[in-house]
Amino acid sequence: MNLMAILLTGxxxxxxxxxxxxxxxxxxxxARQHQASATARGTVSVKGRSTGDRAAGLTLPDAPSRGAxxxxxxxxxxxxxFLAGKLxxxxxxxxxxxxxxxxVELSAHSxxxxxxxxxxxxxxxxxxxxxxxxxxxxVIAPPASxxxxxxxxxxxxxxxxxxxxxxxxxxxxxxxxxxxxxxxLTSGSWLNGAATMAVFxxxxxxxxxxxxxxxxxxxxxxxxxxxxxxxxxxxxxxxxTLNGGLTALGSPLAAKNLAVTLGFEQAPADASTVxxxxxxxxxxxxxxxxxxxSPSNALLKAGVPTQLIFRSEDARGCERALVIPAFDVEQIxxxxxxxxxxxxxxxxxxxxxxxSMGMVSGRLTVH
Amino acid sequence: xxxxRQIFTVDGMHCASxxxxxxxxxxxLDGVHRSTTSLRKRRTVVEYDPTTxxxxxxxxxxxxxxxxxxxxxx
Numbered sequence: 001m002n003l004m005a006i007l008l009t010g011x012x013x014x015x016x017x018x019x020x021x022x023x024x025x026x027x028x029x030x031a032r033q034h035q036a037s038a039t040a041r042g043t044v045s046v047k048g049r050s051t052g053d054r055a056a057g058l059t060l061p062d063a064p065s066r067g068a069x070x071x072x073x074x075x076x077x078x079x080x081x082f083l084a085g086k087l088x089x090x091x092x093x094x095x096x097x098x099x100x101x102x103x104v105e106l107s108a109h110s111x112x113x114x115x116x117x118x119x120x121x122x123x124x125x126x127x128x129x130x131x132x133x134x135x136x137x138x139v140i141a142p143p144a145s146x147x148x149x150x151x152x153x154x155x156x157x158x159x160x161x162x163x164x165x166x167x168x169x170x171x172x173x174x175x176x177x178x179x180x181x182x183x184x185l186t187s188g189s190w191l192n193g194a195a196t197m198a199v200f201x202x203x204x205x206x207x208x209x210x211x212x213x214x215x216x217x218x219x220x221x222x223x224x225x226x227x228x229x230x231x232x233x234x235x236x237x238x239x240x241t242l243n244g245g246l247t248a249l250g251s252p253l254a255a256k257n258l259a260v261t262l263g264f265e266q267a268p269a270d271a272s273t274v275x276x277x278x279x280x281x282x283x284x285x286x287x288x289x290x291x292x293x294s295p296s297n298a299l300l301k302a303g304v305p306t307q308l309i310f311r312s313e314d315a316r317g318c319e320r321a322l323v324i325p326a327f328d329v330e331q332i333x334x335x336x337x338x339x340x341x342x343x344x345x346x347x348x349x350x351x352x353x354x355x356s357m358g359m360v361s362g363r364l365t366v367h
Numbered sequence: 368x369x370x371x372r373q374i375f376t377v378d379g380m381h382c383a384s385x386x387x388x389x390x391x392x393x394x395x396l397d398g399v400h401r402s403t404t405s406l407r408k409r410r411t412v413v414e415y416d417p418t419t420x421x422x423x424x425x426x427x428x429x430x431x432x433x434x435x436x437x438x439x440x441x
Contacts, residue, residue, distance in 0.1 A: 021384035024432065028391045129381060141406045142383050151387055174382035227381060 002317075002359070003199045005240075006180065010203020013176045013233035022082075022169055023208060025154050029165055030078050036157055078162035079209050083201070085166030090177075090197040093170055097184040098193015108323040108330040108356050111186065112248035115357065118182035119242025125175035126234030129227060140178060146171040179234060183241065188321075188356065248358030250325045256361060257352070269299035269365035281305045286362065288312045288319055288333055293353070293362035302348040302366045308341040321356035330356070370400050370414045375425060377404065377411050379434040386411075392432040396420055410439070 101114070127135035150172055153165040173181065180200045184193040246254035273285045273295060282301055287294045288310050300306060310322060312333050320333045324341070333339050346366045354361035380386060386404035393402035393413055398420030404411040413425055422438045429436040 021382065021388050024388045025384065025391065028388075028395070137407070139382070139406050141386075147383060147387060151390065154387065154391060169384070172383035172387065174384060227379075 003195060005237075006183070006196055006199045007203040009176070009180065009233060009237055010200040011206065013230045013237075021174070025150075026078060026082050026162060026165060029154050029156070029161060030075075032155065033157055033161070076209070081160060081163035082166035083205050083208065085163035086169050087166075087198060087201045089167040089170035090201045091194050093181070094184040094187075094197025095190045095194035097181055098187045098196070099190035101185040101187065101193065102189055108248065109325065111188075111356055112245045112323075112358060115186045115245030115248065116242055117245075118179075118186050119238050119240075119245055121182050122179040122234055122238030122241055124238075125179055126231050126236075126238050129175055129231035129234055131227075131231075139175075140173075142172055176230060176234060179237060186357075244358035246358065247352075247354050247361050248323055248325075248356060250352035250354075254358070254361075256363075269297045269363075269367075270295035271299035273298065274300060276301075276304075281307065283307045283309060284364070285309045285311050288315045288322075290315060290317050291319065291360060293319065293360065296361075297363045297365055300346060300364055300366045302346050304345060306343040306346050308343050308364075310339040310341065312336050312339070317360070318355040318357050319360040322353065323356050324351065324353040326351045329353075369416070371417050372412060372414045373422060373425075374439040375411050375413060375422075375429070375436045376439060377409055377429060377434050377436045380404075380406055380409065382406070385434070388432050389429055389434060392428045393425060396424060396428050399425075411436070 124135060124138050128138040150165070150168045153161060153168045156164065158164070177200070180196060184196040187193045187196050243255050247256060251257065273287075274282055275284075276282045282304050284298050284300060284306070286298060286308065289312075293310075310333055312320070312335055315333060315335055320335070322329065322331050322333055322339075327341065327343060329341060331339065331341075346364075348366050351364040351366065352361065353364070377389060380389075383406055386406050389404045389411055390402045393399050393411070396415075398416040398418070400414040400416065402411055402413045411429070415425070426436050426438070
C-alpha cells in the first residue's frame with residue numbers, strides 16, 4: 001500500500017476514531033492537571049467536577065486573567081506533546097514490525113500469503129466496527145497490565161505526561177491502528193514499516209488536534225456515524241490489501257482476474273512489442289515504469305522458445321520488485337536498464353506477474 | 368463508607384481506549400471508588416458509595432463520554 005493511501009487512512013479514519021477516545025484521555029489528563037494546580041492554590045476540589053468539563057475540550061477557566069492566545073498555547077502544547085510521543089512509539093513499533101516481517105519472510109509466495117491474511121484481518125476489523133451481526137465481538141483487547149500502565153500515564157501530574165500518554169497509546173491500538181500495524185508487518189523492510197506507522201500517525205494529527213482542542217463534544221454526538229465511516233474505510237483498505245495479496249499469488253479471485261474467471265471478455269492482448277527471430281524464437285519487451293507494466297497484456301505464441309525483457313525506464317516504485325509465480329521468479333529490477341528472463345517454451349494459457357505487493361500487475365497471454 | 372458493586376452493560380465501545388475513557392469518567396464521579404470496564408464483555412463493574420452516587424449518575428457519566436449503558440438487574 002502506498003504511503004499516500006496510508007496518510008489518507010490516518011486522515012479519514014484514524015483521526016476520527018483515535019481522536020474520539022484518545023483525545024478524551026488527553027483532555028481528562030490536562031483537566032486533572034489544571035484542577036490539581038488550582039487545588040494547590042486552594043480554589044477547586046479535584047474530585048467531584050462535572051464530566052462536562054472534559055467533553056467541552058481542553059480549555060478550563062482556571063486562569064481568567066490570561067489572554068486567549070496564552071490559553072491557545074496552553075491547549076496546543078499538550079496536544080503537540082501527545083502527538084510527538086505517539087509518533088515516536090508508533091514509528092519504533094513500525095520499524096520493528098517491518099523488520100520482523102522481513103526476517104521471517106521466506107519467499108514472495110509467503111509474503112503474498114501474509115498480505116492476504118492481513119487483508120482478511122482488516123476486513124474483520126471493518127465488519128466489527130460496522131457492528132455487523134456475528135462480527136461484533138471481534139475485538140483484540142490488550143492485557144490488563146498494559147491498560148493499567150496507560151491509565152497511570154493518564155493520571156500523571158508530570159509536565160511531560162501528555163507525551164508519555166501519547167507514547168503509551170501504542171499499547172492500546174484501535175482497529176484502524178491494528179490494521180496499519182498489519183500493513184507495516186508486510187511492508188518489506190524496517191524502513192517501510194517505520195514510514196507506514198509514522199505517516200499514519202501524522203495523518204491522524206490534524207483531526208486529532210482539532211478535536212482535542214475544541215470539539216470532543218461534537219465527536220461524541222457524531223460517534224455512531226463516524227464509527228460507520230471508519231468501518232467503511234477499514235473495509236476498503238482490507239479489500240485493497242487482500243486483492244494485492246491475491247494478485248501477487250496469481251489467484252483467479254484477484255479483481256483483475258475475476259472478469260476472466262467469471263467468463264467475461266478480457267482486455268485485448270497486445271503483440272506490438274513482440275519480435276520473432278528467424279530461428280523461431282520470440283522476444284517480448286515489457287516496459288517497467290512508475291506504477292505500470294506496458295503492455296499490461298502481451299500476446300505471445302505457444303510452442304516457441306521465449307525471452308522476456310523487462311525494460312526499466314525511471315522505475316522507482318514497487319513495480320521494481322517483480323514476481324512471476326509461474327516461473328518462480330522473484331527479482332528486483334534496476335531503475336533503468338534491461339532484465340532478461342528466459343521463459344523457455346510456453347504452453348497456451350495466461351501467465352500472471354506483479355510487483356511483490358500485488359499493487360502493479362501484468363499478464364502474458366499465450367496462444 | 369460502604370461501597371456497593373454493580374454491573375452496567377456498555378454499548379458503542381470499539382477499542383481499549385474506550386474502556387479507559389469510561390473508567391476515567393466514572394472514577395472522576397463523586398462516590399465512585401473503582402470502575403473496571405471490559406471491552407470483550409461489553410460491560411463495566413462499578414464500586415461506589417450509594418449515599419453520594421447512583422446508577423443514574425453512572426449511566427449519565429457514561430453517556431457523557433459517548434456510550435450507552437444500562438444497569439444489569441441482579
